[in-house]
Amino acid sequence: GTVDLAMTVFCFLCNADISQGSMKTKRKRLSGESAKKAVGVLDELSAASYGRKISLIFDKHQDYICHKCQRKAEGLPDLQKKVENEKKEITDLISRYFTG
Numbered sequence: 846g847t848v849d850l851a852m853t854v855f856c857f858l859c860n861a862d863i864s865q866g867s868m869k870t871k872r873k874r875l876s877g878e879s880a881k882k883a884v885g886v887l888d889e890l891s892a893a894s895y896g897r898k899i900s901l902i903f904d905k906h907q908d909y910i911c912h913k914c915q916r917k918a919e920g921l922p923d924l925q926k927k928v929e930n931e932k933k934e935i936t937d938l939i940s941r942y943f944t945g
Contacts, residue, residue, distance in 0.1 A: 857908040
């Protein structure tokens with residue numbers, strides 16, 4: 846029989862199979878420059894929640910992140926900023942009931 850040399854690759858975060866097709870072309874190696882922002886956000890979250898950076902757990906040269914998880918991680922800071930801005934706007938509107 847023949848041996849299939851194709852390696853099965855999974856997203857280290859969500860465990861999705863990113864070995865083939867568009868998932869393969871969009872995946873990013875965690876050591877790469879294009880994954881740097883996502884890794885930074887994930888490190889910040891894991892350090893705040895668990896006291897340890899997640900980048901100390903995975904192998905940056907072997908592990909990958911899928912496009913979906915990368916987008917979620919990279920979008921989180923902007924989402925947090927938007928929530929804070931909305932909160933401030935609503936608080937400012939409410940304030941008229943509590944201030945002279």
